[in-house]
Amino acid sequence: MKILIIGTGGIGAYYGYFLQQSGNDVVFTARGEHLAALEENGLTLIHEGTTYCTPVKAHTHGYLAQHFEANEFDLIILTLKAHSTDAFVKEMGSWLTSHPTFVLSLQNGVDNENILADLLGSQYVLGGLAVRIGSHVLSPGVIQSTGKAEIIIGAWPNDAEHSSPVPSIVSQFSDVLAQASIPNQVSTDIRRELWRKLMINNGVNPLSAITGLDTFALTNHERLGSLVYGMMQETVNAAKADGVELTQQDLSEMFELIKTFKPIKTSMLMDKEHGRKMELDSIIGVVLQRSETLGIQAPYNTMAFALLTSET
């Protein structure tokens, strides 16, 4: 398969590396010092103590638009931060729509797929998420990662209301992931999976950025653990605005998953430590906005948002 990875950060580099190693033709986008290092030294991935290196084809978005057509790629995978999806669509929208191809977001949040579907039509959009992975740029050209690094994908939206036929690209990409030894699942309700993952991100990312604690320390802390649970409960409540019914069992399962998982520094904590923009709108803002639509309070999220925005 010919695959384009948009944004070679922790997530894009990790999956792009293994997809390339298993024989796919992978092109990456990056910028600045990181791009210069990728061009000069290739990509270095340090996964749970093992170091892998490979030359990569890495370009800026400008170079991509000038030298490639979108439909030269079987699949474009978006691994920017969720707050960059809009900017990407503005920057590359006409390139994407002039020769459309399939686009998959592996970003956190529940709105990326809608933004892409507004541009391309949902027939070109796959929903997806990266789970059980912590992966970050350590220095230009160098990525450090941990976890089993699973992927969940599905046709967008393919829920009860819009039961689209599952495009063959979903099963083809699932096979490609398996060949690359990337554990994956195909979901028949990817919107629900995105909300289930948002429970975890909403539970731990903001509180980790506030406290500086990793996921294990936070969820196992005698007082902070219940704040995580409270944030997650508010995500369950907010999901109803999108017609997604999360249950108390979903909440318990996701809380247990993150509580027993190895310690991970969340992407929001990494962003805060590096002075980068945090994914506040797609992880807290979305819960506040959906709660407002439903006319319900979300006091834990209101407080976390206030604390994080008063510092930035």
Ligand SMILES: NC(=O)C1=CN([C@@H]2O[C@H](COP(=O)(O)OP(=O)(O)OC[C@H]3O[C@@H](n4cnc5c(N)ncnc54)[C@H](OP(=O)(O)O)[C@@H]3O)[C@@H](O)[C@H]2O)C=CC1
């Ligand atoms: N990191 C993790 O462990 C996990 C992250 N996720 C989610 O996955 C998504 C990606 O996260 P993560 O990999 O951590 O993010 P990163 O910030 O590490 O990666 C995004 C990359 O895209 C690059 N980029 C942004 N804009 C452009 C542009 N215009 N041209 C070229 N490159 C660009 C960034 O470069 P620059 O640094 O210059 O901005 C950066 O290298 C997020 O939604 C995150 O929440 C999900 C599970 C785990």
Ligand SMILES: CC(C)(CO)C(=O)C(=O)O
């Ligand atoms: C919390 C975690 C590590 C779960 O995969 C994540 O998605 C993130 O850091 O953004």
